Amino acid sequence: MIARYTRPRMAEIWSEQSKFANWLRVELAATDALAAAGIVPMESAAALRKHASFDIARIQAIEEQTRHDVLAFTQAVAESLGPAGAQHARWVHYGLTSTDVVDTAQALTFTAASAEIRAGIIRLREVLRKRALEFQNTPCIGRTHGVHAEPTTFGMKLLLWYSEMGRNLRRFDAAAEDLRVGKISGAVGAFGKLLPEHEAAILSALGLQAAAISTQVLQRDRHAAYIATLAVLCSTLDKIALEIRHLQRTEVREAEEFFSAGQKGSSAMPHKRNPITCEQISGLARVVRGNSQVALENVALWHERDISHSSAERVILPDTTILADYLLAKSANLIDKLLVYPARMLRNLELTGGLIYSGQLLIDLAAAGMTREDAYRLIQTHAMSAWNSTTASGEPEVSFRALIEHDPTVTSRLSPEKIAAAFDVKRQLANIDAVFARVLAEG
Numbered sequence: 256m257i258a259r260y261t262r263p264r265m266a267e268i269w270s271e272q273s274k275f276a277n278w279l280r281v282e283l284a285a286t287d288a289l290a291a292a293g294i295v296p297m298e299s300a301a302a303l304r305k306h307a308s309f310d311i312a313r314i315q316a317i318e319e320q321t322r323h324d325v326l327a328f329t330q331a332v333a334e335s336l337g338p339a340g341a342q343h344a345r346w347v348h349y350g351l352t353s354t355d356v357v358d359t360a361q362a363l364t365f366t367a368a369s370a371e372i373r374a375g376i377i378r379l380r381e382v383l384r385k386r387a388l389e390f391q392n393t394p395c396i397g398r399t400h401g402v403h404a405e406p407t408t409f410g411m412k413l414l415l416w417y418s419e420m421g422r423n424l425r426r427f428d429a430a431a432e433d434l435r436v437g438k439i440s441g442a443v444g445a446f447g448k449l450l451p452e453h454e455a456a457i458l459s460a461l462g463l464q465a466a467a468i469s470t471q472v473l474q475r476d477r478h479a480a481y482i483a484t485l486a487v488l489c490s491t492l493d494k495i496a497l498e499i500r501h502l503q504r505t506e507v508r509e510a511e512e513f514f515s516a517g518q519k520g521s522s523a524m525p526h527k528r529n530p531i532t533c534e535q536i537s538g539l540a541r542v543v544r545g546n547s548q549v550a551l552e553n554v555a556l557w558h559e560r561d562i563s564h565s566s567a568e569r570v571i572l573p574d575t576t577i578l579a580d581y582l583l584a585k586s587a588n589l590i591d592k593l594l595v596y597p598a599r600m601l602r603n604l605e606l607t608g609g610l611i612y613s614g615q616l617l618i619d620l621a622a623a624g625m626t627r628e629d630a631y632r633l634i635q636t637h638a639m640s641a642w643n644s645t646t647a648s649g650e651p652e653v654s655f656r657a658l659i660e661h662d663p664t665v666t667s668r669l670s671p672e673k674i675a676a677a678f679d680v681k682r683q684l685a686n687i688d689a690v691f692a693r694v695l696a697e698g
Contacts, residue, residue: 281437620665
């Protein structure tokens with residue numbers, strides 16, 4: 256992933272230095288475990304643990320000749336011991352196949368990357384919870400199909416995202432745990448060189464679980480599930496960003512991204528304050544979703560292994576985790592600094608002259624003895640009259656509430672107090688606190 260979208264810790268995790276350091280961790284864990292089993296001499300395991308190292312430039316130079324990265328790595332490690340350590344170097348990579356090292360080391364990389372992503376999810380949830388409580392009882396209009404529907408609160412929008420991120424966290428934890436596995440089972444997974452107990456000892460030293468069965472590679476359904484989980488996660492971030500983009504439109508302007516001093520929105524129009532962070536989140540979420548398709552394609556490999564997945568994974572695995580980490584940080588900052596305009600929300604809530612209370616009137620008239628069909632027809636007639644009287648400013652010239660208050664069919668069934676209650680926003684929002692209590696109780 257390009258530096259623009261890469262945070263420092265993720266850059267370190269996916270660096271060549273970290274990759275080869277994890278390969279060496281696997282190699283040394285193997286010699287230690289095999290020494291304990293009496294296969295590798297104890298003095299050789301100790302010498303490797305003390306002196307084995309690598310030089311990235313030397314690995315790259317060897318790979319130019321061998322065209323094989325793991326062989327280049329093991330040769331470079333052997334060379335690091337010098338002539339005096341030749342008798343110990345012969346135990347490097349003993350009984351292992353390349354992917355025993357690569358896939359197992361990659362699990363260590365995923366463990367580190369997952370810790371960063373998990374911290375990002377937790378941070379975003381904390382910010383969403385804080386701001387949801389801040390605007391718990393701030394009325395705003397709820398929209399369906401982009402059209403005014405019924406009242407809600409701005410806190411409910413934030414609470415919804417908080418709850419969804421909780422599901423994302425649970426899905427992510429499961430997917431990350433499913434990737435915290437390694438394999439030291441040989442060229443086709445049949446333990447032709449080492450024993451299952453050797454694998455268990457090596458992986459235990461690395462803090463990993465052993466896959467119950469593998470071929471030469473860990474099966475890529477695990478990786479596909481992990482990347483797909485990140486695609487769902489980033490789709491939630493896209494959802495949040497899209498909502499804010501809509502709310503920042505000039506005609507709506509209920510909320511907007513923080514705009515810092517000295518920031519500029521357009522090279523041609525000095526007045527512009529554009530939702531650039533939201534648009535970036537939406538754009539990069541598409542990349543993550545695209546990567547999930549590649550991960551699914553990697554599940555099907557020839558027989559016990561081919562390398563059609565390998566080249567693709569060199570791109571999608573670092574890029575997807577790096578983007579997820581970046582987008583989580585951007586989203587947390589977006590919500591934390593989000594500018595919110597309750598007065599504009601109230602103005603928009605009242606824009607249609609009470610049309611948004613038609614549903615409450617419908618059930619009140621039904622409760623007062625009118626058939627639902629007759630009540631619907633009556634209310635819709637008045638609602639369409641109000642809609643059709645909309646002026647150039649976008650507001651109805653004829654008040655829906657006035658039409659209702661002067662309709663004898665309505666007033667014969669509903670008292671002025673009951674009509675007023677039908678148009679009371681507090682009545683519509685009476686259960687908001689109960690929803691908050693239910694969601695926050697889930698943690």
